Amino acid sequence: MCQKLKELKCSFKALNRQRFSHISDRAQQAVAALKQVQLDLHDNPRNLELRSKVDKLTKESRFLSEAERQFYVQITKSTYLMNCDKGTELFHAIAKRNAKRRFIATVHKADGSLTTSQSQVEDEFMGYFKGLLGRDSLFDDIDPMVLDSCPKVSVQQAQNLIKMVSRQEIKVALDGIGEDKAPGLDGYTSCFFKKARHIIGNDFCEAVEEFFRLSSLLKQVNHSAIALIPKSSHVSTVQDYRLISCCNVTYK
Known part of the structure; x- marks a missing residue:
């Protein structure tokens, strides 16, 4: 299964390029095409072909608009994007803020001093969490009498x-x-x-x-x-x- 999932990624990448490349431009084009067909239908309301085009373009524009929204949500990972324009200064400020959050420049050591390099930051985290996860050590054998005195499963x-x-x-x-x-x-x-x-x-x-x-x-x-x-x-x-x-x- 792992090999199949690995090979499937190539198909997903090709599908993504085919269906979602330049997503903002495609979403705008779909909305513009829908508006034009709606104007044509307004002038000729009995045209069945235009009605069919309106239904098709409505579904397409909604699909691309939702794909565009999800694309920007993934970039910013922020609920603020739901209520803001994706091209405003707020969008870029959120993206820069999230990038800074992912970078740990320095931390305090156990002795209270500050780290002076990224390697020291790495060593501090590795040492601390290795201590939490435990280390190899020898244990005494379990006393059978203790086990016999405990409740047992059937x-x-x-x-x-x-x-x-x-x-x-x-x-x-x-x-x-x-x-x-x-x-x-x-x-x-x-x-x-x-x-x-x-x-x-x-x-x-x-x-x-x-x-x-x-x-x-x-x-x-x-x-x-x-x-x-x-x-x-x-x-x-x-x-x-x-x-x-x-x-x-x-x-x-």
Whole structure:
């Protein structure tokens, strides 16, 4: 499935160039064409061909206008865009502000001093979060008497814990992932898998079932992008950031 998804990206890129390149110009052209046909229909209201053109151009202009809006929303990632002109100073100010937000120039070290380079910033974050995630260490063996004194699951419950997942359970898990969630490194959101369920559903389920059968994940699936999200508008230490992992939908 991973190989198929990788090959599919070439087709998506070609489709994007064909249908959505120069989206602003195409949206304006569609609106202008619709207005012209509406004027022609106003002069000749009984013309069935013009009526058909109006319906067609109305759908096309709405589709392109919505595609244009989504394009700019993705760039700015701001709700302010819903109420502003995409060519105003506000739009460019928001885009510049978001670019600055993604850059961490300096942080305070554990001793209170400031970092002086990007490598030191990286070292501070790596050291702090590695400490949170834990480290390798030796543990004492578990005392069997302690286990015997604890409540135990029944044989049926134990069998349910290790049985193969059903395709209905996979479907429920997929439907529970929000369509507006950030995609993983493969670029595919849960919306893609839901909309294309009739095409890719069998491959998707087989990939999930293979993990439970072999207890192994491909490297293409078992990796994620980690984003650092500031907890407030004034951040100065690594503790002021929280981690968010953008995992592939198959991994989820």
